[in-house]
Amino acid sequence: MSENQRKIFAGARIRHLRQTRKMTQANFAAALGISTSYLNQIENNHRSLSASVILSLFNSFGFDLSELALDESGKIAVDLREILTDPIFADTNIMPQELKIAASNTPNMVRAFLGLYQVFQKTREQLGQLDTTLSESEAPVAPMPYEEVRDYFHYKDNYIDELDRAAEAFARTITRTDRQRYVLLADYLSDAHGIRVVETKSAAEAGSIRRYDPDSQTLHLSATSNAATNLFQMAYQVGLLEQGALIEKLLDEASFHSPSAREVCRMTFANYFAGAVVLPYQEFLEAAADTRHDLDRLAFRFDASREQVCHRLSMLQRPGQKGVPFYFLRIDRAGNITKRHSATSLKFTRFGGSCPLWNVHASFEGHGEILRQLASTPDGLRYVCLAFSKTIPTPEFRKTSRKYAIGLGCEAKYASQLVYADDLDVTDPRRFEPIGTGCRICERSNCRHRSVPPLARDIKVDHNTRNIVPFQVD
Structure with missing residues (x-):
């Protein structure tokens, strides 16, 4: 360096x-x-x-x-670079150094530009739907409030210190006995707020995971949900009841552009609190190091799910007490990213699909087993990538179960801290499979799995030769 x-x-x-x-x-x-x-x-x-x-x-x-x-200027510069690969900027020659200067010196202006581009992208997609005679109900556009909230957490490194510490302090009050935390939390809601917790089949049949009735002060939880989910939902309810003032303060500081974004973030803050109660920062950080990030051991120790453990691992960004920096994402079977965060240099595409060579896609073919992959990105960094599928069953025959793929990974330099890398040779560059962020912005010119040309590069077509990819990238 x-x-x-x-x-x-x-x-x-x-x-x-x-x-x-x-x-x-x-x-x-x-x-x-x-x-x-x-x-x-x-x-x-x-x-x-x-x-x-x-x-x-x-x-x-x-x-x-x-x-x-x-x-955060590095993250802003990456987002800006990705947007500038759009063909509408084809005649704009902006040097990488200019992006870094803009992100460092005028971050608020750049954020405003990123927000404006999102509005433009949404409008372009809506016009495309009209042009192909598809109704909005048939091809919905991702709501802008969710993107705004995602960006808020992205630039906060997915760590909200005040809320995290409040959850950690509350978690200590319900972990001082040998009784299961599920029972302790249900008793707490009853004693502190007069709320009765019941697991009902009717909630599941109505499609509800959690439903609170303020009139009868009853919290209905789905009988089909596992204990980890119901524990999380009880902690969520505590967050709404007891952290209202802090959440309002954080929402005021965030200054979202719409009431919808504010309400989405209110829900996300309550989710954040719940996750930090189930997996208290200091205790979880120490357990992660002790188990060498064994997902199943951590899930068992904290009565949590694998997904909750993975998400929390990507949030361990407390100043002075950081954990291994992980990326985390969840995608559905159509390739839509429904959750994403990266404490690493790995970035996810905002628009379009991710790299088909990434093992997170292959995990849909399995039955929940953890897949491992050594992968390298175009910037030369190397990663240990984990992936597994998750199925959320439905109590009805005619309703399809929801299935997701979960991805978790870190740079290969942290491999010694992962139990999953013990038999992987991270010193041999040949073991690392080249992956990209997504075909639209990937710079690799010789990939046999490319689906579309890169936006920022010219292509050539040889009419005398037909290869697997029908064009060449200059």
Whole structure:
């Protein structure tokens, strides 16, 4: 790594810190013991942060040094680069360095551009539906509120400190005996809120996983759900009842663009709280290291499901207490990503399908067994990838069970911390299968599984030769 690559540029974060303290550049510079011109250069990313400035930030303002490693400008730049591969920008020649500068110096403007593109994409898809005489009910467009909430958590590294710590504190109050947490949580709802918890078949038949009746103060849980799901749903109810003030504060700070996005995020915050109750941060972090991230052992120890364990592993981003950085995703049989997060450099496509060579797709062919894959991405990084299928049964013959594929993985440099990599040779580059983000933006030119040409590259067609892929990528 070169000296320039090791320099820390955090202009947007320093400017935000100064503005939230309502300080002028002169006053802020004086507090740091530097000149105003030097501060101005730092805020505009013309100068990097020196060790003395970083120390002054910590001593004078309690600045969390770990935030310097969480600069979201890299994520914004990746999202921006992907969008700029759209053919509508074909005549726009933007250098990679320009993207990095824009993401670092004007992150709010870039986010506004990303949001505008999402609106454009939705409109384009709706027009395409009309053009092919398909009704919206036959080919629904993903609602914008969900995308806005996904982006919020994406740039928060899927970790909300206040909510996570509140859940961890609550979890301690229901884990001090040998009784099962399911029983303890049901008793807590009864004692603290007068809520009766019942498992009913009628809820399952109505398609409900959880239904709360405020008039009778009864929480109905599906009799067909497993214990892990019902434990989670009880914790969700506690989150709504007891964390309302904190959730409202977080929602106000998020400043979503629509009431729908706010309500989606309210639900997501309650889900976050529930997951952090079932899998308390510190205890789970230590157990993950102790079991070397054995998913089934962790699920058994915490009365959780494999999916809950995988999702939580991708959320262990507490400053100063981080776990192994994992990516996590869940896709349905049509290839739609219904959950996604990456604490790694691996990015998921916002539009279009993911790479067919990724083992997460092959897991649909199995019966829940964990598949392993060594994979490398076009940026040269190598990953240990895990995948398995999950089926949610239905109590009716005429209704199809829901089936998902779960993907979890980390960079190969963490392989020694994974029980699943013990017999895998991560030192041999030939063992790693080349995968991409998605055909639309993948730069590999010799892939036999390519479905569509890359948007940012020219193609050639040789009319005298027909290969597996009917075109060549320049």
